Amino acid sequence: MAELVLRNAVSAAPLRGPGAVAQPLRATVPQPLLQVDGVSLEYRTPERVVRATHRVGFDVHAAERYVLLGPSGCGKSTLLKAIAGFIPPVEGEIRLDGRRVTAPGPDRIVVFQEFDQLPPWKTVRENVMFPLLASRTLPRKEASERALHYLDKVGLSKFADVHPHQLSGGMKQRVAIARALAMQPRVLLMDEPFAALDALTRRKMQEELLALWDEVRFTLLFVTHSIEEALVVGSRIALLSPHPGRMRAEINSHAFDLHSTGGAEFQATAQRIHHLLFEEETSV
């Protein structure tokens, strides 16, 4: 059953039944793996300062699939980059295992939308091995074995020795996912990883990602602006208001998967999210 935790919900109608307002059970759950605590992020250009997010806060627990959902420009990618350690907050703090994030690290690996994130002169296996070798995580033989292990998990062991240009867009994304998982990060960060794929491939990739999660139980932070994708992929969703991004609501979506998309509760929750985004857009 979907639950909404509304933040700053001035314009939102009270909710009853499925999707009712819920209190976060923070006192009874273990220490979060990732804490985003009142984080404001800015870009400074010579002309002006752009505030991308304003005092955003949420917790992600181990093995959650946490989704950042919001309209274009609400700061989702910027938040992901800050969690990856590329952008320091101007306010607030990001903590992983209770320690402040100050720089990129092998405990947070990002998978991007672009298909060109794989160096084309390396084979698929070499691509997956590369971060393991570059970060001195494993020596060559063990890195090769681990690369094959994760390529197998994404169904690409037969393609280990080909070059990326011989793969489809979906296959390249699977290599990028295998490469990220091979590093066994504390959090896997995905920035609209399936947005450039056709609808059928995108659905298949969502299915595969969920199957992979079922097997490996990694912690996922996933950015999307698709409501349906958020509900399918996420176990919990942060809904961000438009520019600058603020926390609007948290939605518990663990009950949904690819088979629920046509169902009444799925559609009702998608509608409710749509209203929240729409209300916020018209009120600014």
Ligand SMILES: Nc1ncnc2c1ncn2[C@@H]1O[C@H](COP(=O)(O)OP(=O)(O)OP(=O)(O)O)[C@@H](O)[C@H]1O
């Ligand atoms: N390098 C940059 N310099 C200045 N402003 C930037 C830069 N990158 C992003 N911004 C601005 O910061 C805000 C947040 O951008 P961001 O890319 O994080 O949004 P988003 O929610 O990921 O959008 P989308 O879904 O379109 O990718 C936007 O207003 C954007 O114009």
